[in-house]
Amino acid sequence: MHLLRRIVAGLSAWIVLSGGARAAEGQQTHSSLQLWYRAPSSVWTEALPVGNGRLGAMVFGGVAEERLQLNEDTLWSGAPHEYQHPGAVEVLPKLRELLFEGKQKEAEKLAMERFMSVPLHQESYQPMADLRLLFAGHDSPVEYERSLDLSDATAKVRYRVAGTWYVRKTYASFPDQVLVEQLSANGPGKLSFRIRLGTPQSLTSLQVLEGRGLLLTGNVKSGGLRFATRVDVRLTGGRLTARDGELIVDGADSATLLVAGATAFVSFQNVAADPVERVAAALDRVKDKSTEAIHAAHEADYRALFDRVSIDLGPSSELEKPTDERLAANDKTRDPALAALLFQYGRYLLISSSRPGDQPANLQGIWNEKTNPPWGSKYTTNINLEMNYWPAEVANLSECAEPLFALLDDLVLSGRKTAQAHYGARGWVLHHNTDLWRGTAPINASNHGIWPTGGAWLCTHLWEHYQFTGDREFLKNRAYPIMKDAALFFVDTLVDDPKTHFLISGPSNSPENGGLVMGPTMDRQIIRSLFAETAAAARLLGVDEDFAAQLDGLRARIAPNQIGRLGQLQEWMEDKDDPNSRHRHVSHLWGVYPGTDITWQTPELMKAARQSLIFRGDGGTGWSLGWKISLWARFLDGEHAFRILSNQLRLVHEKPVHGTPEGGGGTYPNLFDAHPPFQIDGNFAATAGICEMLLQSQQKEIVLLPALPSVWPTGRITGIRARGGFELDLSWKDGRLSQVAVRSQHGGKAVLRSDEKRTEVTVPAGGNVELTGELVPR
Secondary structure (H helix, E strand, O other): OHHHHHHHHHHHHHHHHHHHHHHHOOOOOOOOOEEEEOOOOOOHHHOEEEEOOOEEEEEOOOOOEEEEEEEEOOOEOOOOOOOOOOOHHHHHHHHHHHHHOOOHHHHHHHHHHHOOOOOOOOOOEOOOEEEEEEOOOOOOOEEEEEEEEOOOOEEEEEEEEOOEEEEEEEEEEOOOOEEEEEEEEOOOOOEEEEEEEEOOOOEEEEEEEOOOEEEEEEEOOOOOOEEEEEEEEEEEOOEEEEEOOEEEEEEEOEEEEEEEEEEOOOEOOEOOOOHHHHHHHHHHHOOOOOHHHHHHHHHHHHHHHHOOOEEEOOOOOOOOOOHHHHHHOOOHHHOHHHHHHHHHHHHHHHHHHOOOOOOOOEOOEOOOOOOOOHHHHOEEOOOHHHHHOHHHHHOOOHHHHHHHHHHHHHHHHHHHHHHHHHHOOOOOOOOOEEOOOOOOOOOOOHHHHOOOOHHHHHHHHHHHHHHHHOOHHHHHHHHHHHHHHHHHHHHHHOEEOOOOOOEEOOOEEEOOEEEEEOOOHHHHHHHHHHHHHHHHHHHHHOOOHHHHHHHHHHHHHEOOOOEOOOOOEOOOOOOOOOOOOOOOOOHHHOOOOOOOOOOOOOHHHHHHHHHHHHHHOOOOOHHHHHHHHHHHHHOOOHHHHHHHHHHHOOEOOEOOOOOOEOOOOEEOOOOOEEOOOEOOHHHHHHHHHHHHHHEEOOOOOEEEOOOOOOOOOOEEEEEEEEOOOEEEEEEEEOOEEEEEEEEEOOOEEEEEEEOOEEEEEEEOOOEEEEEEOOOOEO
């Protein structure tokens, strides 16, 4: 009977694998939702990411040795502590005085001595472990392929050795909170390999759990966060033994590895949990659950989010080329499906790195292999964290923004202390970075770390969530209290500009450009928006009537946007913009996108903002290119938006020897955004940018195909969302709208515009309205 079961298992495995065999013989076509490659990854930016919001893995796809590099989103350096600088408020008047007198260097020096965070730098996100699988005799595979299928969030490796097909599948389950590695071969007893579990962290120990798996425990540096990683092994056939800290699988038909990871983190003020108990509990919950049931739950959960939106930007002849070859092509106009793949990849990454109950996506999402990652892989709030969540609402992943809102709940607590210590103000404040410990004070250097509008910008995401969902309970209980406190801070800290007598912020900076100043344009745009949105929320909720009126009055006195000597939108109060600057930040254009401080209702300001963007050029870091896509879309220039998108799709390689990147922004072979180095924000910006090209709803009407490039003459998108609580399906042909469907959960009136055509439709709650390309009901 045992032999019969093994034969049946082998036949079952072969049935699964036969699709792989046909692919190797050239009979399989690749899905438009697949990233695929003909060789294993040699560096991290070629590996493929999987994640469940909390646990992440980079799958290298090796043959003789597979590596799964593992992360857990609460594993950071450091411990609970506060960052505010006691007594900083004492030098605030002097800092402003020096800046008004034009003594920038003196102000920056004083700020470094008396106004900066204690300690000066924040903590960094850490790698957790490396799971390695070693296959003897697999050094010379044939017909190799690895892939990541966005339709079911599964990474796959398949190849043939000595006539036997081997397949590995990797996915991260959100419902069951485990990482799953499934291995199979097309014959009984063909699967033999060794399992190693290690970590780049130094203070660790490894324990073999007899008959089950491996348990790795440790700390991040002395006194740092405790963590645990555990691997349990399930076999069909064969046997599992242990030797020298390794597990040995011999003669199995198939194997499943279940990986759990956890830390002691409970909150930014509490690290008292037991990570060993946590991983044991996670694996105990699935001990009686079949591998098939685990996968079914994973796929159902993932597809409930991912399948909300589909996109087709036109036919492509490049699908049967590996993804890296498609990226390497100079002419992206022949491959509209690559842009569609990048769009959906951004949605995949958001689902995989930001789920309710977890930490927000950081600079690298949840994927990081370095103990000293670039910029600490923190939450940089002068563009990058916000950019991570640009697609959340419009690309129909609203739930994925919940970790951002939970972060705001925490930042209010720490930000109140910073507001008092540094400004003597009510409310709360956040500067240009935060970390797991919710630091809110200015860090690193005074010439760019003192930027008090990070919290105000994040508050716009609360308002956007309400705009897209119509969730009044969220507005009342979650959003408005945070927004009100953020607005209170600026009620107390705006000052009179002695030259113009307008109200301005400061000390501050135009992010990372030009040093410490008073009243940079971006600050003024963000604060105007915060005041307007907070006042609007108060009136919707029927509360704080006097406070809303006060915000209206102050908002009218904030220094306006100004057009400079070169016809540009000024970045500062002074007309000193450099037309030759190609700086990566385009901060003064915040009012165009993602904000609405500048719209086509003020065409002269839109023209000036466009001139500023022309001066900045069409190059930049990966995330900067992502931002420019949406800016050109807001300028209604689809051809220019596509040019920037094509620039972002430029293949960038990471050099394998020293890990130093090539110059210029673009995209790595695994479609990760290349600053370089890797930053995930550019991926999310690209997804949001394509949305802006196809639909805009920021001015109380839904504009259809506002920036459609000529290279996408025919296409379709379903499930894209608009403000007002609407969801739309759009089709177009020969560059013109051909069909539109509008849905609404709550019901309401929607104003639609396409070219010069404009109509108003009433959508019943839970209903659907269909119109022709002429905006006539069908």
